[in-house]
Amino acid sequence: MSDTVKTNSLLEEIQNELDAKYIEYAKKEFNLKLEHFNKIKPLCEKRDEFIKQNPDVLFDFWEKAFQNYDFGQELLPSDLENKYDSKWIKSLK
Structure with a gap:
């Protein structure tokens, strides 16, 4: 070999x-x-x-939870001031 x-x-x-x-x-x-x-x-x-x-x-429990979760922040869209926009989470049921 x-x-x-x-x-x-x-x-x-x-x-x-x-x-x-x-x-x-x-x-x-x-x-x-x-x-x-x-x-x-x-x-x-x-x-x-x-x-x-x-x-x-x-009413905003899940919105705040998502914002405070690092990985969640990466998924959230942001506005012009780089603030996370998580209002759409309220529509999830």
Whole structure:
């Protein structure tokens, strides 16, 4: 076997090990996130029900929540003064 073939074989073996470790990590990460979601789901449902029952008091809850979430800000359109425009969120039901 040539040195090039040996080198490529060794690199492929190492990469396969790396891939296997990453797959193992990704599965653990997914399961951890799923476990967390299942733990907070009742609280989220309780919050959502409270918001539905108090629309006058909390009319802009989701608008403010979206503005305060970094990723949400990236999705929001902005006006000429670079202020986030999230009024359209109220129309979502």
